[in-house]
Amino acid sequence: MIPQQFIGSEAQTTYEQAKVVILPIPYEKTTTYRKGCQNGPEAIITASEQLEAYDLELEQEVCQQTGIFTTEAIASTKLNPDLAPEMMMEIVSNRVSELINDGKFVIALGGEHSITAAIVAAYQQQLSQPFTVIQIDAHGDMRHSYEGSIYNHACVMRRVLDMGLPTLPVGIRSICLEEAQLIKQQQIPVVWGRDIYQNSDWIDRAIALISTEKVFITIDLDGLDPSSMPGVGTPEPGGLNWYELIKFMRAVFTRHQVIGCDIMELAPTSDSVASEFTAAKLVYKLIAYAQLKVN
Known part of the structure; x- marks a missing residue:
């Protein structure tokens, strides 16, 4: 159970009145390095109480x-450590479908990145038009399977590709041979981490690679550089900084129709609240871009 509301009393509203719904999904089964992302949603929501409401x-x-409502957590391995990935997928997909049908803009908070496949599947089932999945990440996450499971967090974007949806990975700086071969074979457009640092016009180049009007945004927080986001399970040097990320997010929201978002893989550290506060502020920026006219 996650009783707090995102940004606390500043955003008290009913579910019926809310335009934006925060959906906590504290699920963690396949993390392979530093664990703790099942604690991410609660940490983000707790940190959000310290945000200034003024942007x-x-x-x-x-x-x-914008009315914001935080729902009860679903698919929690804190409450049910034995929850199988297949059951998680069903629970998450069904709940997200309900929220879409109610006309809510959903921002899901993980939890491990494997959750995203279930969220994207719900949108694909509910929408008649194709959409692109923009992936902010340090890693490709395109393995067919990893450690014996196709639902591993390292396979999430492969599951999205299996759905026949176009993707745009952004900030990638670590892949395996299998992923490198897949990217070449399927001609998957990728904005590599080095591209961001070598090209001042990388945002325009990235936007040009999006082939659909509608997009879904999934943010693995290790897409940010560990100097500003140390609280992740698998940190990689060379990531985006805060202003690069929000500038890209604003461009996407301005030029495309964003249908939903998720923020995944926060693993809070014991000696600092910087990561969860940064993640909470990022959620608030996504809400701002989604619901307010940006020019």
Whole structure:
């Protein structure tokens, strides 16, 4: 159970009135290095109580313009450690479908990245038009299987590709041979981490690679550089900084129709709240871009 509301009393509203729904999914079964991402959703929501409601960039109190409602957590391995991946997929897909049918803009909080496949599957089932999945990440996550499971967090984007959806990985700086071969064979467009540092116009180049009007955004927090986001399970040097990420997010929201988002893989550290506070602020920026007109 996660009783707090995102950003606390600043955003109190009913489910019926809310435009944005925060969906905590504290599921963790396949993490392979530093564990703890099942604690991510609660840490983000707790940290959000320290956010200022006023957004300097948009010059508005976003939560006063947009009703935000935080639902009860689902698919929690904190409550059910033996929850199988197949059951998690069914629970998450069904719940996200309900929220879509109710007209909510969903921001899911993980939990491990494998959850994203279930969220994307729900959108694909509910929408008649194709959409692109934009993946902010340090890793390709395109293995067919890993450690004996096709539902491993290292396989999530392969499951999305299996759905026949276009993807745009951004910030990637670590892949295996299998993934390198798949990228070449399927001509998957990738914005590599080095591309971001070598090209000042990388955002325009990235946007040009999106082939659909609608997009879904999945953010593995290790897409950010570990200097600003140390609280992840598999950190990689050379990631995006805060302003690069939010500038890209604003461009995507401005030029495309974003149908939903998720933020995954926060594994809180014991000696600092920087990671969860940064993640909470990122959630708030996504809400701002989703619900307020940006020019």
